Amino acid sequence: MAAKESLKQKAYHAIKEKIITCEYAPDAMLNEEALREELHVSRTPIRDALSRLEQEGLISILPKKGVVVSGLSIHDINLIFEVRLLYEPYALLHYGSNMKDEVIYKYFDAFSTPVQNFSKDEYFSLDDTFHVNIVETIQNPYLLKTYDWIHNQNLRFRVMTGQLVDYRLEKTTEEHLKIVTACLKHDWELAAKEMEAHLLASKNATFDLVLRNKNTENQKEK
Amino acid sequence: MAAKESLKQKAYHAIKEKIITCEYAPDAMLNEEALREELHVSRTPIRDALSRLEQEGLISILPKKGVVVSGLSIHDINLIFEVRLLYEPYALLHYGSNMKDEVIYKYFDAFSTPVQNFSKDEYFSLDDTFHVNIVETIQNPYLLKTYDWIHNQNLRFRVMTGQLVDYRLEKTTEEHLKIVTACLKHDWELAAKEMEAHLLASKNATFDLVLRNKNTENQKEK
């Protein structure tokens, strides 16, 4: 499968992966030459990949200066959650009925299990696929593309902050369970409402985490 | 200003313009060589531009085969208006208060004038900037980027169909006036509701136009 990928696709996925995992940290400078050596391809596929990543907002290309990985600021949290708050309740309200009951049951079971039964990675990916599954019911490629971008940005925030702490796992599970329960009843208005509440709580928690993170960074500098 | 544009930006804007005006028609095949000669630049800026246009959904690049301008189907109308129906009422509801009263007055005056006083181009651009102004109050770059895409697609539909007919101009003006009146009262809920009604009507009209267009095409073939 990966063998049939063109070099520009390989370069795109490789660089994107490293940005999302923060191996290339926010505000870090990249340059084509270094990437070229790292990936063992010529500049052309690298440039294709960078141009695409710039479109997606993960990097900025500064002509004649270099490439910089997009920073993550408090303001970005607002932007990300504005999109999520707009899309995710909308998906439940209008397309919730497209979800298969078996899928809903799967999540009901998962969120009924004590969080201790999951490794941190498992729990993150469970959380992730839950929200993605809901949004993907929309099927509109324009909306899904936007969601994919902010999803990537959200992952970067997680790597930067949440990786460390197992903060709010119980609360998150409770809120997810409320959403799933509403879905089981096919009460999509309630599900959308619960989703909104969950996202608002999650947004505040992200704010807290980022601020706390900033503080510890400042302490390190002293 | 245009002098400082890089060649890849010039190529991007030039090709995009020609796609939107349907000089490069939907489903038409392009190729880098022809574009290269037409714009008098080398393949590199062309490729940059094409890659970006592909991201925006205006073209598809088929490896080793060619470049095809994205088609416009009935289904695309649904996709476009789904985004508009989600964003435009949202903008009024949450950010209407960001609009300056003088701007609202400007549109009030414009939509109070008989449509006969405008040329068709003037009226189209008035309609356009009205909706764009409303959506731009959102300020969220993720949402604005998505809107820009569907806006371009919408323009293509207009060129294909509406260019010919002055259909629904009075109705459109009436509906716009209702929206603007609600804005003047700072009743954003009402404004959002009127916008929703306007978009639904506009969507149906677009369907009609496209279907009518299809029929006349079929007649021509006979």
Added chain:
DNA sequence: CCTGTTTTTGTTGTATACAACAGTCTATTT
């Protein structure tokens, strides 16, 4: 020591040559 200028270095922008591949057409064989 400071300041203004020149040179150098590093970066992306652009042009172009070649490779790889898909599809078509032709010639050859049966």
Added chain:
DNA sequence: AAATAGACTGTTGTATACAACAAAAACAGG
């Protein structure tokens, strides 16, 4: 005449050389 193999054509993918520019560094003059 039909079928098949093979060359041919046209397309994008990839590599690389050179140009243009901006910023930093070195240097000379005061």
